[in-house]
Amino acid sequence: MTVLFHFPLLGEPLSLDLVNTCVRRDGVDLDLLDTPQGLATWLRAESARLAWSGAVSAADLAAVRALRAAVAALMTARRDGGQPPPAALRQLNAALSASTAATGLTWTAEGPQLGAPTMTAATRRVSLLHTLAVDAVAVLTGPSGPLLRECAHPDCVLQFIATNPRRLWCSAASCGNRARVARHYLRQRIDQ
Numbered sequence: 553m554t555v556l557f558h559f560p561l562l563g564e565p566l567s568l569d570l571v572n573t574c575v576r577r578d579g580v581d582l583d584l585l586d587t588p589q590g591l592a593t594w595l596r597a598e599s600a601r602l603a604w605s606g607a608v609s610a611a612d613l614a615a616v617r618a619l620r621a622a623v624a625a626l627m628t629a630r631r632d633g634g635q636p637p638p639a640a641l642r643q644l645n646a647a648l649s650a651s652t653a654a655t656g657l658t659w660t661a662e663g664p665q666l667g668a669p670t671m672t673a674a675t676r677r678v679s680l681l682h683t684l685a686v687d688a689v690a691v692l693t694g695p696s697g698p699l700l701r702e703c704a705h706p707d708c709v710l711q712f713i714a715t716n717p718r719r720l721w722c723s724a725a726s727c728g729n730r731a732r733v734a735r736h737y738l739r740q741r742i743d744q
């Protein structure tokens with residue numbers, strides 16, 4: 553539960569979960585991936601969809617944060633119907649075009665076999681960025697694209713895919729409830 557509290561909206565497409573590691577609480581923008589440990593915790597929380605083993609380095613963190621900034625800019629352009637900054641597009645395409653070497657052919661005495669190549673720290677990072685970038689492209693170009701939405705609460709920047717078109721909040725239990733409480737207090741003040 554600690555993880556769920558820490559990362560408020562897991563379970564959207566991976567690339568959106570990544571963007572949603574930048575949150576706003578009480579008017580303050582917070583980056584939940586502010587340390588390698590923070591990224592390691594997020595990778596563990598996403599372990600059903602992201603293969604990662606071993607420690608997270610400062611270089612891993614910097615690369616993931618750079619891709620996240622690019623994906624966030626692209627998602628914003630998709631929501632607003634505008635053009636994204638060219639640098640964001642370049643960054644995403646760089647992650648897409650990198651060779652990932654997720655599997656490889658090995659040849660033993662028994663013959664050819666599919667096997668995992670030895671992953672260096674660099675290829676592991678490239679592979680992670682590639683997976684996240686592929687997911688971002690799927691969101692941007694697929695049926696989810698027009699459903700991309702930001703939470704309606706002014707003190708929240710989380711994004712989600714509104715498969716239910718009436719969905720306004722990242723979470724009815726948190727932002728939806730906060731808005732209801734605020735409306736209630738406003739009504740009481742007007743009635744007095």
Ligand SMILES: [Zn+2]
Pocket residue numbers: 703704705708709710721722723727
């Ligand atoms: Zn929200």
